[in-house]
Amino acid sequence: MNEPAPQPAERRTPVRLHLLALNPTDSVTHGFLPAAARLGLDVTLLTDQPAAHRRAYEQSVADGGKLPGLTLVGCDVKDFREVIGRISALGRTAPPDAVFTNSDHLQPQAALAAGYFGLPGKDWRAALDTKNKALLRRRLAAAGADAVYSAELGPDDEPEALAARGLPFPCVVKPREGVAGEDVVLAEDAADLVRRCHDIRRRRPGASLVVEEYLEGELHTLETLGDGRTLHTLGAFRTELSPPPHFVEERLTLLPALPQPHTRQVVTQLRALGVGFGACHTEYVVQGGRARLIEVNYRAIGDQCDLALADVLGIPLFEHILRTHLGEPLPADLGARTDGRARVEYVCTDRGGTLEKAPPASETERDGVRLVYRPLRGTGETHPLRRTNRDYLGVIRATGTDQGRIDQAVEAFLAAERWEILS
Template sequence: MRLYLLALNPTDSVTEGFLPAAARLGLDVTVLTDQPDAHRAAYLGPEHPRIEILECDVRDFRAVITRISTHHTPDAVFTNSDHLQTQAALAAAYFGLPAKNWRATLRTKDKAEMRRHLAASGVDTVWSAELSEPAALDAPYPCVVKPREGVASEDVVLVDSSEELVTRCKEILARRPGAVLVVEEYLPGELYTLETLGDGRTRHILGGFHTELSPPPYFIEDRLTFVPAHPEPVVAQVLAQLDALDVGFGACHTEFVVHEGRARIIEVNYRAIGDQCDLLLGRLLEIPLFEHILRTHLGEPLPADLGARRDGAARLDYPCAERAGTLTAAPEASELAVDGVQLTYRPLRETGERHELYRTNRDYLGVLRATGTDQRAVDRAATAFLAAQRWEIQP
């Protein structure tokens, strides 16, 4: 069976998750990408057999359809990229294959359209506006300004006045010529995620995370702590909003805040959670997560019970650069077992690399995954590991 996987740059989710899962399922894989050299360099190991890499303008669904129709017959078209969900959905639908509703992928990717649709559906209304050029707005400050189709908290910032809004919009549009920005009211509350997996009929709740952020005005995710089960009323509110968006096929990573018992969606990423949280989740729940996701795109129904382990505790920490410069010292990759806690550290930057300060997850220096069965033990082990490490950045 032939799986077409659409991708931009290589990611841990694909390299360590979906491609090994495809190999275990016995699938022949064709990667369609606009960065073929980067993918060839990423898949040199023996754990990536039977992977074909073809260059394609994957942002254009017509180019994707043409590339597939002039190559091997597809059995599934899949992507885990935020940017390519609509293209993959349209291509899969063209070939009569299982797919997400392209309207749902579009309205979740387009943050302004998501707000309009949720309001029109009567499930939640958030004040928002769109700007294609800097302008003062009579808005309910503080507000959040962000790219309409952005990802990873890039160029997401809190503003307290119309003057600051104009200044921030000028800065963002200078970096993103032609972009459209969304300005929306700030939603107070604790930030969480809900991770779901569905086949269009059955939907499983995999749990979620409590997210700790950097101080305002930026929104960098510093730490995520696993939440095995959110309160039922909270889950019901989030699922009602996902139903209104027609989200229910494959994996979905939803970010939401809870304030005084009310759950309100911040954004919907219609894919598996990233930044190695998906790798942790499969390991923690002891389920073949990536295989389940791929099987839904092959048209296979999900089991009524995934058999997920429910006694796990976990957290992820992201050591983050606080200034621009060259990374001159950093810990190497490691695997440790401490007091029943499994620690996995992976560097995300090479020593000797120079970077600017982005105020996004591109500032991450590494990621620590800690898993066990007791949250206090997990927290102690993670805290001690991080305290013993050293990252040095020279101007």
């Protein structure tokens, strides 16, 4: 793992953050960019979608957001060679002080770029192993941390041959490098497995798939933050999913305390993977008293859970994450509150069509509960049903210190508002 660079006595001004991104996300637009502004950083955002980021940036500024100076640079950010080459060319006038991304897809590229320029960053092997679900299973098994049945189906491999191996059913089929629960599905038997694989391949030609043991149980997350030496456990959410065969996150509730011994078990497995720098969002279930990893996302939790977590903990979470990439050590005590509670609720459509009616963005504070609603789809937009988080119409995040009041506030909001889809 790359060790954080020693903090210099004086930094030149301005300090420049090179941020890699694909599509705009709330984590970047409403989390990391405002944090960069508070830290006084200049930001160069390298992306394959500069126009979309320009619109998101301008909209946030129009809404009163305090964002940093931003240089948008078009770049094939999925190719680490292009990333390094572009940063090198920019470095003639704006040498990088940090290379950072919060994208699942871009962690290896950011890690390789940081290493190339001698900057603090993640171990590129850990970034790759956590992104690639087949490598993840092999790395955990080799370390003796956990053994989950897993088989890889390459683009030219026939699912019929895999189904004939005598797999443990039911099993889960997923893209080897997928995100957002897209095309993650439960297969009940061999015929179902073959059908599911062919369905996914029609939508993702050339994609490699992973077929693995179904780890049944209540789904939890563990949110961590490290600087390469110290690893802080920030909190844990309980995640409620849609019924199988799909796995759409519908609600996350912050647990009042970190579950033990499962938290320690997850941390042990993360260390076996080489994870310990920056933010990490890990999903796991408990079976037979032990924590079994579903997946490791080597970045901050998204879909506005990171915004809720920062509110509840009462710490500059996004600034802490950026500081680690600037080579600054984390404090031994983050000073996080322990009495905060949170619930994040997703309004999810059950059919494709055009959104005809939906409530506007709002923010209220009543009876000790702060409730924020943000639309994720505009009225008039037409979308197919995807059985992923791309079916979300809006997100509610409610925070306070009384879980009962938080739940009441969310239920009251859902009862009072209407979302109408015209099929």
